Amino acid sequence: MIGFFIQRLVQALIVMLLISALVFAGVYGIGNPIDVLLSPDATHAIREATIRAYGLDQPLWIQYRDFLLRLASGDFGRSFVFNMPVLELILSRLPATLELTIVAVVGATALGVPLGMYAGYRPDGFAAKSIMALSVLGFSVPTFWIGLVLILTFAVTLGWLPAGGRGETEMLFGVPWSFLTLDGWSYLALPALNLSLFKFAMMVRLARAGTREAMLGDTVKFARAAGESETTILRRHVLRLIAIPIVTVFGLEFGSTLAFAVVTETIFSWPGVGKLIIDSISTLDRPVMVAYLMLVAFLFIFINFFVDIAYAALDPRLRTGRAK
Amino acid sequence: MTGTSPLGRFWSEFRENGVAFAALCMVLAIVGVAIFAPIVAPQDPYDLATLVLADARRPPGFLGTKGFVHWLGTDAQGRDLLSAILYGLRVSLQVGLAAGTFAFVVGASLGAIAAFAGGRVEMLIMRFIDLQLSFPAILLALVLVAVLGPGKWQLIAALVTAQYAYFARTAHGAASAERSKDYVVAALSTPLSAKRVVFRHILPNCLPPLIVVATVQVANSIALEATLSFLGLGLPVTEPSLGMLIANGFQYMLSGRYWISIYPGVALIVLIVAINLVGDQIRDQLNPRLRR
Amino acid sequence: MTALLEVRDLATHFATRAGVLKAVDGVSFSIEPGEIVGLVGESGSGKSVTGFSILGLVDPPGRIVRGSVKLDGSEIVGLPAERLRELRGRRMAMVFQDPSTTLNPVLTIAVQMRLALEAHERVGAAAARARAAELLGRVGIPDPANRLDSYPHQLSGGMRQRVAIAIALLNRPALIICDEPTTALDVSIQAQILTEMKALAADSGTALVWISHDLATVSVLASRILVMYAGRVVEEGPTADVLRAPRHPYTRGLLDSLPSISEPGQELRQIPGSMPSLIDPPPGCAFAPRCTIADAGCATMPEMRRDASRGVRCHKPLGAGA
Numbered sequence: 060m061i062g063f064f065i066q067r068l069v070q071a072l073i074v075m076l077l078i079s080a081l082v083f084a085g086v087y088g089i090g091n092p093i094d095v096l097l098s099p100d101a102t103h104a105i106r107e108a109t110i111r112a113y114g115l116d117q118p119l120w121i122q123y124r125d126f127l128l129r130l131a132s133g134d135f136g137r138s139f140v141f142n143m144p145v146l147e148l149i150l151s152r153l154p155a156t157l158e159l160t161i162v163a164v165v166g167a168t169a170l171g172v173p174l175g176m177y178a179g180y181r182p183d184g185f186a187a188k189s190i191m192a193l194s195v196l197g198f199s200v201p202t203f204w205i206g207l208v209l210i211l212t213f214a215v216t217l218g219w220l221p222a223g224g225r226g227e228t229e230m231l232f233g234v235p236w237s238f239l240t241l242d243g244w245s246y247l248a249l250p251a252l253n254l255s256l257f258k259f260a261m262m263v264r265l266a267r268a269g270t271r272e273a274m275l276g277d278t279v280k281f282a283r284a285a286g287e288s289e290t291t292i293l294r295r296h297v298l299r300l301i302a303i304p305i306v307t308v309f310g311l312e313f314g315s316t317l318a319f320a321v322v323t324e325t326i327f328s329w330p331g332v333g334k335l336i337i338d339s340i341s342t343l344d345r346p347v348m349v350a351y352l353m354l355v356a357f358l359f360i361f362i363n364f365f366v367d368i369a370y371a372a373l374d375p376r377l378r379t380g381r382a383k
Numbered sequence: 384m385t386g387t388s389p390l391g392r393f394w395s396e397f398r399e400n401g402v403a404f405a406a407l408c409m410v411l412a413i414v415g416v417a418i419f420a421p422i423v424a425p426q427d428p429y430d431l432a433t434l435v436l437a438d439a440r441r442p443p444g445f446l447g448t449k450g451f452v453h454w455l456g457t458d459a460q461g462r463d464l465l466s467a468i469l470y471g472l473r474v475s476l477q478v479g480l481a482a483g484t485f486a487f488v489v490g491a492s493l494g495a496i497a498a499f500a501g502g503r504v505e506m507l508i509m510r511f512i513d514l515q516l517s518f519p520a521i522l523l524a525l526v527l528v529a530v531l532g533p534g535k536w537q538l539i540a541a542l543v544t545a546q547y548a549y550f551a552r553t554a555h556g557a558a559s560a561e562r563s564k565d566y567v568v569a570a571l572s573t574p575l576s577a578k579r580v581v582f583r584h585i586l587p588n589c590l591p592p593l594i595v596v597a598t599v600q601v602a603n604s605i606a607l608e609a610t611l612s613f614l615g616l617g618l619p620v621t622e623p624s625l626g627m628l629i630a631n632g633f634q635y636m637l638s639g640r641y642w643i644s645i646y647p648g649v650a651l652i653v654l655i656v657a658i659n660l661v662g663d664q665i666r667d668q669l670n671p672r673l674r675r
Numbered sequence: 676m677t678a679l680l681e682v683r684d685l686a687t688h689f690a691t692r693a694g695v696l697k698a699v700d701g702v703s704f705s706i707e708p709g710e711i712v713g714l715v716g717e718s719g720s721g722k723s724v725t726g727f728s729i730l731g732l733v734d735p736p737g738r739i740v741r742g743s744v745k746l747d748g749s750e751i752v753g754l755p756a757e758r759l760r761e762l763r764g765r766r767m768a769m770v771f772q773d774p775s776t777t778l779n780p781v782l783t784i785a786v787q788m789r790l791a792l793e794a795h796e797r798v799g800a801a802a803a804r805a806r807a808a809e810l811l812g813r814v815g816i817p818d819p820a821n822r823l824d825s826y827p828h829q830l831s832g833g834m835r836q837r838v839a840i841a842i843a844l845l846n847r848p849a850l851i852i853c854d855e856p857t858t859a860l861d862v863s864i865q866a867q868i869l870t871e872m873k874a875l876a877a878d879s880g881t882a883l884v885w886i887s888h889d890l891a892t893v894s895v896l897a898s899r900i901l902v903m904y905a906g907r908v909v910e911e912g913p914t915a916d917v918l919r920a921p922r923h924p925y926t927r928g929l930l931d932s933l934p935s936i937s938e939p940g941q942e943l944r945q946i947p948g949s950m951p952s953l954i955d956p957p958p959g960c961a962f963a964p965r966c967t968i969a970d971a972g973c974a975t976m977p978e979m980r981r982d983a984s985r986g987v988r989c990h991k992p993l994g995a996g997a
Binding site for chain 3: 183213275276277278280281283284285286287288291296299300302303373374375
């Protein structure tokens with residue numbers, strides 16, 4: 060188990076290094092950040108001084124080496140635009156994004172899995188067909204357009220919920236969270252719903268397919284022959300059987316939801332890292348872009364690692380296989 | 384009129400599903416109006432001379448000063464929205480099809496090369512592809528568009544980079560499976576050239592799963608392009624796609640002028656849902672496990 | 676004395692795209708308490724579907740279209756799902772062919788046994804464990820208390836099937852339907868389980884319906900044999916009588932195709948042809964196309980003819996004229 064752990068860790072480090080090189084090479088190809096930093100009428104001397112101050116006169120590989128060294132010491136550089144350490148900037152925006160993503164993914168799973176299981180249990184019923192139609196829509200319709208429709212319906216037409224912003228927050232562990240206040244929830248509801256629809260559709264499909272297959276299997280038939288009720292069969296047998304693919308997707312989707320938060324945050328002016336990255340791209344704020352992409356990559360690798368461990372916990376066949 | 388050829392049988396089975404058949408008709412109809420947009424559209428939305436600012440932001444059904452009814456209303460520049468949507472469909476379809484085609488060629492070749500090279504080359508290529516697939520396509524496209532700058536070809540390049548990996552993995556899977564089958568081993572042991580084996584035997588057998596991926600990916604390209612354009616990172620303003628039309632209307636939505644954003648969106652969704660329904664049916668028909 | 680189980684003219688049909696498949700079409704038999712009955716036939720003869728129909732476990736598109744199944748004298752076809760569920764496990768249980776697919780791979784034996792117990796009574800965790808361990812011991816699993824926390828994949832095929840049998844016995848049912856429970860196992864394990872099942876059934880007074888395609892296995896176990904062909908029972912009678920003097924040509928054919936130990940080297944005789952499709956079967960005797968003695972009279976469906984202990988569904992039963 061420890062050998063497996065170390066092997067995975069080394070793999071993860073190599074992948075991170077590779078990604079850092081790609082990200083650096085990609086991002087530092089964008090335009091000339093000096094044009095953003097300075098007004099067009101700045102003197103040549105000021106220009107030169109600024110270029111030197113940010114190390115932009117060095118060859119790319121030296122910039123990359125310096126970047127890696129700084130990274131190792133936890134220094135992601137300073138944002139050109141906000142003129143503050145990038146790490147601080149991103150960490151200040153991260154809770155808003157995490158909150159949005161977690162609510163969306165957990166909500167999508169909590170609702171999508173039971174509905175999908177039902178659709179797989181009674182696949183020919185009207186309810187199942189409606190659930191599947193909803194999931195086809197959630198799969199096909201672009202997130203941003205659903206966001207617009209949600210704003211139009213709930214904010215503009217009905218006036219029930221605000222169209223954007225974050226609302227009241229409360230401090231917990233020194234970080235502001237909006238899920239702790241009612242007002243915060245009113246702001247959180249629409250973007251979270253928007254972000255969750257795609258995941259919801261995916262969970263419904265997965266749970267439905269898994270349930271359909273399980274219901275036709277001998278395990279279910281044997282449990283029925285023992286007189287177990289349909290509720291027991293669904294909750295104790297089928298749910299456990301389909302849990303493995305669902306946990307995998309839950310993990311992987313958490314990462315991609317983080318990425319899709321970019322779109323939702325832009326539509327709903329949600330002050331998270333997604334909106335930050337879009338703003339940074341348009342202002343060519345390289346350090347922020349690099350740090351954001353590194354953060355997403357790190358989260359991906361971290362999540363994959365946990366999915367592997369969750370696998371072992373859920374599937375006893377794998378657990379003993381590894382212990383050998 | 385049930386054909387006896389495999390294609391004929393495929394087609395008659397396809398037609399049995401009313402929803403999929405309707406979706407196919409819808410896709411063809413949309414492609415048709417997009418191609419003939421200059422003839423069908425009541426106005427050339429990008430000929431600035433025909434725009435009347437006094438007609439700006441009028442609701443659907445408004446009779447404009449040019450003497451024709453704006454059935455879907457007008458946008459902020461007084462452009463007829465129906466015309467703008469027809470031209471926008473043109474751009475969206477062009478980008479989606481071009482990106483899908485290039486991604487198909489690049490990805491399928493890469494996957495096939497990996498499957499046939501084997502060993503280290505295969506491992507390297509597939510590791511890289513897996514790594515890329517674990518990363519969300521939208522972020523990749525976002526960064527690439529930012530790096531490459533605005534423009535139709537830059538956008539297509541970004542979409543291809545974000546999507547070729549799906550083709551590569553599918554082609555690799557199918558080609559590896561075919562390669563190990565007896566008939567290929569047998570064909571390779573004959574004096575037939577390797578090229579002939581690949582083109583006459585293996586490629587035709589890898590095609591069906593790739594076609595399924597292609598339909599899904601064309602729909603995805605169109606959605607991704609719209610998303611990027613909506614975020615202001617897609618096409619230049621001179622060639623507004625559906626995504627940009629939606630983005631342009633967004634600011635007017637809060638004041639209740641919903642049509643500027645909603646109708647281009649409806650067009651986009653009808654297109655994507657129709658393509659996906661066609662793709663779903665093709666996939667179901669090709670899946671031996673679902674065959675009754 | 677009423678029979679434990681009484682099946683009358685049972686018919687289970689499957690609506691498929693190609694037409695109505697009459698998997699079971701007019702099966703009648705009865706089982707006395709504690710009796711072991713063998714249900715024999717080749718695959719597709721409807722023997723498994725008969726078993727599932729009795730328990731009310733036919734999956735759509737299958738449906739019981741006709742007939743009656745009486746358990747302890749009361750009708751169970753058409754009972755509400757919940758009433759039927761209460762009977763399953765407690766009055767009648769079932770063991771399936773492949774133990775590697777029947778047990779849930781991701782739950783421990785203890786959890787699976789507790790779920791089966793809790794289906795019928797409220798039991799505490801400790802009591803459930805004790806009862807589960809007791810049953811594992813009875814079906815011949817060594818060190819049952821420790822085995823409880825195993826997962827199915829940690830047990831051998833034979834052990835898994837014993838666990839499945841223990842689960843079937845858990846609520847002391849009066850009837851267990853065994854659907855080829857030894858087919859997937861090694862021959863030596865088969866013999867062990869057969870002997871153990873016979874003893875267990877005798878101990879607890881449980882009646883068994885032993886479904887098998889293998890006449891040899893059934894003859895070891897059962898006191899009575901039912902032979903099924905194309906959805907119908909074609910012959911029934913005490914095991915010894917049926918084996919010694921089969922009356923249906925199909926039973927004769929089955930017996931002839933068994934390898935004989937007393938005369939090694941003898942060529943096996945096969946029954947020519949194969950079972951007809953159960954969708955739109957020919958109107959007459961279903962076995963007629965493969966029968967060596969069939970004649971024009973076999974174009975009509977023969978009725979089941981019974982005497983004191985035996986029955987046969989044939990126009991020209993063997994040994995009748997001789």
